[in-house]
Amino acid sequence: MSTGALPRPTSARWSLRRWWLVSAAVVIAVLIGAMVSVAWAIADLTAARTHLLDTVGPTVVNTQQLGMALVDQETGVRGYALSGLDDFLSPYDGGRDRAARIRSTIDPTGLPWLAGDLAELDRAMSAWRARYAEPVISAVRAGAPPPTVSTGKSEFDAVRAALTDVQSHLETERSAARAALNTAAARLAATCVVALGGLLVVVLVGVWLMTRSVVRPLGRLTNQVRQVADGDFDHEVTVRGPREVVSLSADVDTMRRRIVSELDRAQAAGRDLERSNAELEQFAYVASHDLQEPLRKVASFCQLLERRYAEQLDDKARQYIEFAVDGARRMQVLINDLLSFSRVGRHTGKHADHPANALAEQATRNLAEAITAAEATVTITPLPTIHGEAPLLTSVFQNLIGNGLKFRRETPPTITITATRDGDHWLFSVTDNGIGIEPQYADRVFVIFQRLHAKDTYPGTGIGLAMCRKIIEFHGGSIWIDPTHTPGTRVQFTLPATPPAAD
Known part of the structure; x- marks a missing residue:
């Protein structure tokens, strides 16, 4: 089997680094868009709430207080005209002062139409004072007959009409501001839901892409590696996916091929070792049987020669025979020791x-x-x-x-x-x-x-x-x-x- 490496992945396949950068860019873009949308909705809600609470609301309260001050003035003048008592001028004077103070606190800046309505109210109030209130007070003090009640009523009806227009327009403005506040709150809630939904969609898409592009290829690579580890060394490890995963699968398959090659060589060496062991076994058999039999014969015949021809042998001949017998015996001992030494670890x-x-x-x-x-x-x-x-x-x-x-x-x-x-x-x-x-x-x-x-x-x-x-x-x-x-x-x-x- 060849041990060459698999071809490396082409540059057309995206790497994990590119997947990560693109995914991070999409998440950041969606997150920034969500933050901008939510911030815009919060700003819109804040503006609507500020307009309702800080502009329309105080103006409504001030106009109501201004109307009460105007009514106090009208009541005081009418009581003074009927009784001629100066005590009835106190509501008139107090109402004038309160009306002037309240009028100075009304700021028409946030309500462009309010300046015209207030100007009309000021004209009607000035006409009522000039044509009825001041003449009545002067006539009563001089003892002269005051202007008719119908004159005062017609002039103050104009004041009431102007005040009603202001309050009616303010009520309309307040309703519109309340509606705008509700709309801004609903828009903020919808924006938050859409932003969270968008983020959830991005996360789900990211998980799906990660599963499809990384987890599944790694899972297939793991299964193939486990298949090779279980003994199927001929199984080629190849996986489609990101560049790093493909490269890893190529390296794993290269390692598999090298292991298979080394295993083939080891098996060949094992077969050679088995043949060598068989030859050693044959040699041991020969050494334990065929080699020891001649040694036993040499020793036996030497001893027989010594006994039969003892009277014809001199001391030197008997010494030579003894050397031969001793050498044969020591050779037998040496062979037996070598056999025992060679069997250690083999015949267990x-x-x-x-x-x-x-x-x-x-x-x-x-x-x-x-x-x-x-x-x-x-x-x-x-x-x-x-x-x-x-x-x-x-x-x-x-x-x-x-x-x-x-x-x-x-x-x-x-x-x-x-x-x-x-x-x-x-x-x-x-x-x-x-x-x-x-x-x-x-x-x-x-x-x-x-x-x-x-x-x-x-x-x-x-x-x-x-x-x-x-x-x-x-x-x-x-x-x-x-x-x-x-x-x-x-x-x-x-x-x-x-x-x-x-x-």
Whole structure:
């Protein structure tokens, strides 16, 4: 399968950045339009309310008070004309003063038509005073007959008519202002509803576009990646959508192709490894059967030759025969050790929890004859439960105890096995009082066939500690020589701790 990358998306497809900028611009434009519309509606409402409350309302109140002042004047003059008492002039004088004060507070600026109506009212009031009120007061004070009542009535009817026109026009203005205020309030409410609706529509459209342009392509990409992760490595990952999503799908498919290529190579290497293992199995079979049979024959015939022709052989010939027999036996031991070393990790048994004390005690039983011959003392302290293959772990204890017996001083060997908890592992120590190992050789002793002594001095094939290292690492631990321990040797190794319940 080709590992080439998919073609990159063309520039015609929008990127997420462009989608974001366009969406933000639309939202901002709609928001600004909504704010302007709402502000205009609020300003219109404020103007209508100001016109009604600050202009029309006070003017209506003032004209009402002005009408009451005019009526007080008319009542005072009529009472004075009938009684001739000066007390009746007080309402007239007070009404004049109030009328003048109220008239000065009426501002026709906001009501252009009001100036004409007020001017007409002023003319009618001035005519009533000049033609009736002042002549009546002067005539009564002089003792002369006052003007007729009909004259005063006709003049004051003109004042009432002018005042009625002003109040009627103000009532019309107030109704119009109230209607304008209601209209402005309704317009503000409608504007707010439209603005919120527009924003809601923009949000919904944005969500729809985001779902269609981003969420759905990402969902399809996720499903395709999950399909590949579930084992369908031949499925091509391709998604339509924004430029970044398409680019990501191309990168993912490129990675898929590379993984498939690496997997093909790994499978090919695995097949080669299987063939190699099969050849090793065949070699092990040959080594364990075909190679050992000639060695056994060489040793047997050499011994038979020695027994049958013992009287005809001199000491030199018997020594040569002994060398041949010893070499054949050591070759058999070496072959068996190599086979055991090669089988570690390949012919695995069932892993289970085993008490380490039982494994160590089994190792001492296997070495019982050698322990008795060396007058050795093997001390096994309480050990934890460990997880692994019992034969392999027993072999570790047996090799380490055997080394303590083999590499000893003149004094009887003393071997101690202990274990302590070290985080997630158990730390085992096998300590002896033997000849010890120089620090510079602490790593070399774990290499296969590496011997520190001649085979005539200390027998063996040089595979024991290498076998221990392979077994311990196969069980997830590590092994080393403690260079600080003297005299003698302390070999330490770790094994994963089993869960507390298993312990």
